[in-house]
Amino acid sequence: MTVEPVPPQRVLVDGAVREASVPALAPPVTDGSLADIPFDNARAEPAAPVLARKDRDGAWRDVTAAEFAAEVLAVAKGLVAHGLRPGDRLALMARTGYEWTLVDFAAWAAGLVTVPLYPTSSAHQVRWILQDSGAAACVVEDTAQARTVSTERRALPGLAHLWALDTGGVATLRQAGARVPDEVVTARRAGLSPETVATLVYTSGTTGRPKGCVLTHGNFFAEVDNAVALLHPVFRSVSTEPASTLLFLPLSHVLGRMVAIGCLRARVRLGHAPSIATDDLLADLAGFRPTFLVAIPYVLEKVYNTARATAERMGRAASFDRAASVARRYGEAVEAAHHGTGPGPSYPLRAARALYDPLVYRRIRAALGGHVRYAICGGSPLGRRLAAFYEGAGISVFEGYGLTETTAASTVTPPQRPRLGTVGWPLPGTAVRIADDGEVLLRGGHVFTGYWNPDGTARTPATPGGWLPTGDLGALDEDGYLTLTGRKKDLLITSGGKNVAPAPLEDRLRAHPLVGQCLVVGDDRPYVTALITLEPDGLAHWRRMHKKTDVPLADLVHDETLLAALQRAVDDANTLVSRAESIRRFHVLTTDFTEAGGHLTPSLKLRRAAITRDFAPEIDRLYAPDRRP
Numbered sequence: 001m002t003v004e005p006v007p008p009q010r011v012l013v014d015g016a017v018r019e020a021s022v023p024a025l026a027p028p029v030t031d032g033s034l035a036d037i038p039f040d041n042a043r044a045e046p047a048a049p050v051l052a053r054k055d056r057d058g059a060w061r062d063v064t065a066a067e068f069a070a071e072v073l074a075v076a077k078g079l080v081a082h083g084l085r086p087g088d089r090l091a092l093m094a095r096t097g098y099e100w101t102l103v104d105f106a107a108w109a110a111g112l113v114t115v116p117l118y119p120t121s122s123a124h125q126v127r128w129i130l131q132d133s134g135a136a137a138c139v140v141e142d143t144a145q146a147r148t149v150s151t152e153r154r155a156l157p158g159l160a161h162l163w164a165l166d167t168g169g170v171a172t173l174r175q176a177g178a179r180v181p182d183e184v185v186t187a188r189r190a191g192l193s194p195e196t197v198a199t200l201v202y203t204s205g206t207t208g209r210p211k212g213c214v215l216t217h218g219n220f221f222a223e224v225d226n227a228v229a230l231l232h233p234v235f236r237s238v239s240t241e242p243a244s245t246l247l248f249l250p251l252s253h254v255l256g257r258m259v260a261i262g263c264l265r266a267r268v269r270l271g272h273a274p275s276i277a278t279d280d281l282l283a284d285l286a287g288f289r290p291t292f293l294v295a296i297p298y299v300l301e302k303v304y305n306t307a308r309a310t311a312e313r314m315g316r317a318a319s320f321d322r323a324a325s326v327a328r329r330y331g332e333a334v335e336a337a338h339h340g341t342g343p344g345p346s347y348p349l350r351a352a353r354a355l356y357d358p359l360v361y362r363r364i365r366a367a368l369g370g371h372v373r374y375a376i377c378g379g380s381p382l383g384r385r386l387a388a389f390y391e392g393a394g395i396s397v398f399e400g401y402g403l404t405e406t407t408a409a410s411t412v413t414p415p416q417r418p419r420l421g422t423v424g425w426p427l428p429g430t431a432v433r434i435a436d437d438g439e440v441l442l443r444g445g446h447v448f449t450g451y452w453n454p455d456g457t458a459r460t461p462a463t464p465g466g467w468l469p470t471g472d473l474g475a476l477d478e479d480g481y482l483t484l485t486g487r488k489k490d491l492l493i494t495s496g497g498k499n500v501a502p503a504p505l506e507d508r509l510r511a512h513p514l515v516g517q518c519l520v521v522g523d524d525r526p527y528v529t530a531l532i533t534l535e536p537d538g539l540a541h542w543r544r545m546h547k548k549t550d551v552p553l554a555d556l557v558h559d560e561t562l563l564a565a566l567q568r569a570v571d572d573a574n575t576l577v578s579r580a581e582s583i584r585r586f587h588v589l590t591t592d593f594t595e596a597g598g599h600l601t602p603s604l605k606l607r608r609a610a611i612t613r614d615f616a617p618e619i620d621r622l623y624a625p626d627r628r629p
Contacts, residue, residue, distance in 0.1 A: 005414035008480030020480030024429035026225035033192035033217040035108035042069035075106035077177025086111030093117035094141035095274040111188040116252035118602035127152040137161035194218030212452030222445030223407040224262035226428040244269035258408040285369035296379035305513035309541040323356035327392025361393040384421030422481040441467040508573040513538035517593040529622040557588040
């Protein structure tokens with residue numbers, strides 16, 4: 001039975017909604033910890049397939065609740081055998097995979113605190129996080145990562161253990177713990193409570209050193225239990241097909257971690273995909289066939305743009321565009337019907353959708369495995385047009401918003417109540433407030449304890465009344481739905497005194513198939529400009545369609561036809577803002593913004609200061625006297 005969403009309670013100030021809150025759907029957890037989840041599952045449904053892992057031949061093999069609990073116990077005993085004590089920190093550095101989740105739960109069962117590290121982290125970043133957290137042990141994926149850690153061992157006197165998964169690290173732990181009694185782990189678990197620290201998740205940080213967010217077992221319970229209760233159609237089987245998902249987000253990011261814990265908590269079949277390279281991911285999706293996905297907008301944009309490019313190569317671009325228009329109008333009609341502001345899709349619209357389903361929409365669903373009916377999307381706004389398209393194509397998108405400090409989502413689209421273009425309303429048990437300057441403030445049981453201090457204490461940020469300042473700007477509409485407008489620290493002020501939020505422009509531009517990344521510039525400048533990088537797959541398609549595969553990139557970025565296509569994308573983005581806020585000029589770079597180049601964080605956020613520093617000459621040329629708009 002679907003849980004009916006409870007509308008937010010709202011507080012109005014001068015006629016505008018300034019605060020919205022939704023009561024919790026799940027009762028607070030008063031004892032136990034995340035470490036109990038595998039063992040509770042094994043007792044309740046020992047034969048339930050709670051995970052799946054891919055064999056060497058590419059086939060997916062289910063892992064039952066009983067099997068997973070046994071593996072967790074064995075690895076936990078190995079950690080105990082190596083002398084790790086309750087409260088010790090164990091770092092995890094690996095791509096998303098079964099062993100990541102196994103070691104995570106085993107560490108909790110042994111009473112440890114886990115510290116995720118992005119697998120792409122540099123030696124400097126690794127050293128800082130291992131030093132700051134005081135990690136006593138580290139598990140890495142492969143020998144290359146082991147070498148990265150090993151080169152820093154002299155600066156890490158507290159790091160006593162290092163295991164690599166690809167050289168038998170899990171087997172080594174299991175063997176070491178073979179003689180440790182099961183009761184030792186049971187006692188370790190009994191010593192944990194919802195108030196116990198579960199993990200230190202370091203924010204990637206667009207400036208400065210990463211900070212460790214102290215998240216407790218209770219924070220995760222407040223987050224996942226309310227999310228599972230609200231998103232009932234996603235996490236619970238509503239047909240004969242059991243719910244399942246393939247996780248490809250990094251487990252070093254709080255959103256991926258929350259999904260893994262939520263799936264184990266709800267006994268949803270969970271698979272892991274280590275590679276997000278297009279061919280690898282599509283193959284894993286086809287083999288696993290999930291019923292829902294958790295993704296960042298980039299993935300859904302990529303699927304759409306790839307489908308559009310395929311249609312264009314086949315000479316069917318006009319047909320695809322008509323199908324996309326039908327899907328968007330259908331999605332908007334569904335939205336209106338849910339809110340009582342329209343009758344729903346008309347008969348001609350339903351007929352058009354039925355016509356295009358086998359031609360276009362089914363292919364979109366097939367690219368995601370064929371069985372996906374829901375997608376949870378976070379990280380940045382998806383945008384109204386793409387959300388409406390996917391709804392019309394048969395995939396309902398639940399957009400969400402949150403921070404590492406809030407254990408992932410703080411708002412989410414409620415089932416049967418979509419409002420396209422927003423990030424939903426407060427997650428049950430959460431309150432959202434808009435400060436006088438437009439900053440989004442959050443409060444709830446999922447809000448973290450504070451930032452980690454090396455002495456083992458947490459320093460709580462200034463939160464008058466328990467409100468967490470997010471640094472994000474936003475607004476609540478009359479029904480309590482949140483719309484994000486940008487970051488406070490990213491707000492640009494032109495020399496004419498106009499405030500410009502770059503995020504809406506950048507997000508809209510990044511949705512274009514030719515655009516990889518975009519940085520909007522204009523602080524203390526006379527007008528707004530942009531640096532644009534090219535998306536490799538989109539550019540390769542454009543080259544083929546325009547018969548310019550042999551033109552060097554250095555020449556191509558000056559190609560009038562390419563620049564005209566990008567200008568149309570800029571013009572489209574400019575429809576979101578006033579003339580004073582619009583992008584007047586742009587420059588196309590021959591290099592991309594990457595994490596390795598220091599221009600993106602591991603979660604793909606722009607490092608604005610680094611970009612403006614490294615591309616200062618290009619920016620200055622956009623404001624040269626002979627380039628004025």
